[in-house]
Amino acid sequence: MSTPRRIVIVDDHRIFRAGLRAELGASVEVVGEASTVDEAAQLIRQVKPEVVLLDVHMPGGTGGGGAEVVKMCRDLLENVKFLAISVSDQATDVVAVIRAGARGYVTKSISTEELLSAIEAVAEDDAVFSPRLAGFVLDAFGTSGFAEDVRDEQLDRLSAREVEVMRLIARGYTYREIASELFISIKTVETHVSKVLRKLQLSSRHELTRWAERRRIV
Incomplete structure (x- = not known):
């Protein structure tokens, strides 16, 4: 049996973090939680998880939300992978966080099984997107984008x-x-x-x- 992936959950809603932790259960090892940009960046540097589940909109920092967290941790991107998980399916949100360095973007309507698969894929440095969001990335980055389809x-x-x-x-x-x-x-x-x-x-x-x-x- 493989070792569970070490993850950090970043979201400013405590109830959502608790629900996500409960849903994922023993399939992952949650090594920390954060609710603001600054708190998230500090935590990620401390625990260096394999994957960060990252909300797009959150308080703190200079107002850049999830994309700002990724930028603040750019020197860690070789080993720490970011997967955005948000209620937003707006093209501007998707492109901003991917351009910052996140490896994927899924919406909060995703099933538990699909999210676990996405976490594993991102940990292996693959790109993952909810189906309708992949088009935004291809439009933004062209056929040369890393999400090449x-x-x-x-x-x-x-x-x-x-x-x-x-x-x-x-x-x-x-x-x-x-x-x-x-x-x-x-x-x-x-x-x-x-x-x-x-x-x-x-x-x-x-x-x-x-x-x-x-x-x-x-």
Whole structure:
């Protein structure tokens, strides 16, 4: 049996946090709760969970809500993943929190089973969205967005982070520039590139660039 994912719940409604904790039960390990932007950022830095379930609208900080929490923790994004969970399905809310660095966005109407699946996917660095919200992300980030929905057998082999790295490589970014852009180490960039080349059966970044251009994901 796998070890439960360590999560933090961030929402300014205590009753919702309690209900969510009860629904998820022993399937996850809730290592903390927060109700404001500043409280959330401090807690996340202290306990470093695998996944943060993050409300979009909450008090504190400079008024940026969930997106501000993600920005305040950007240096942790390699290991701490953010999954927005909100009553809002507005495009502006979705795009803001994803642009900040969250790996997914679901609405509070999601079932417990679906939420557990989303938590697991985000923990593995995949992108997750409630069905009608994915379109907002694709519209905002274009076909080169990390939530790429192209049904390509080869592309499907890549994780969301590997797609991000591939796109930047194809745009001519250096490893150092990619590391800075994605808030990860150069060593991690090298690892991702090696995995991408192996999965796509390519031998160089030049071949990788041509591959990405053919699929219009540059």
